[in-house]
Amino acid sequence: MQKVETKNSYDLYDSIDELPAEWRNLLLEARKATNKAYVPYSDFHVGAAVLLENGITVTGSNQENAAYPSGLCAERVAVFYAGAQYPGVKFKAIAVAAFAGADPTPLTVSPCGGCRQVMVEYEHLFGQDIKLIMQGNEGKIMVLNHVKTLLPFTFTSDQLLGN
Numbered sequence: 001m002q003k004v005e006t007k008n009s010y011d012l013y014d015s016i017d018e019l020p021a022e023w024r025n026l027l028l029e030a031r032k033a034t035n036k037a038y039v040p041y042s043d044f045h046v047g048a049a050v051l052l053e054n055g056i057t058v059t060g061s062n063q064e065n066a067a068y069p070s071g072l073c074a075e076r077v078a079v080f081y082a083g084a085q086y087p088g089v090k091f092k093a094i095a096v097a098a099f100a101g102a103d104p105t106p107l108t109v110s111p112c113g114g115c116r117q118v119m120v121e122y123e124h125l126f127g128q129d130i131k132l133i134m135q136g137n138e139g140k141i142m143v144l145n146h147v148k149t150l151l152p153f154t155f156t157s158d159q160l161l162g163n
């Protein structure tokens, strides 16, 4: 038996003002997208913004449905839209923001398991790390160097196709 340890790290910024301009703008786009969420059931407004390598930013917000599981998270709305509109264009970074109820104060948000799997698919497809920028605890901003950090032991096409 062998004990195997894995290590992860991320950058924590005290405020959005400390972020490099490109990521600050992306996080601001994600925050703006929270206002477009359709969330009559949860009142939890999530916004996501994907920065593409061609300089275009694509945003999405969570879209709910009376048949609850039919809704979709903001991250998947944004990432699938990017994939659908700009096939083959690499993703540089994804920012996620949220607020709950009537109080628009940005909240801690960390993508759900399904969204992690979807984001990792593109990281794997493009063979390039995607930075993930999210509002962390106590309003701090977390920046992960790649999405895989959120989903170790990822299931990818390599396993499916036996590569």
Ligand code: THU
Pocket (backbone or CB within 6 Å): 039, 042, 044, 046, 061, 062, 063, 064, 071, 072, 073, 074, 075, 109, 110, 111, 112, 115
């Ligand atoms: N939600 C997202 O859009 N992204 C996340 O990362 C977590 C959850 C949405 C799904 C649902 O519309 C609402 O937030 C409450 O779970």
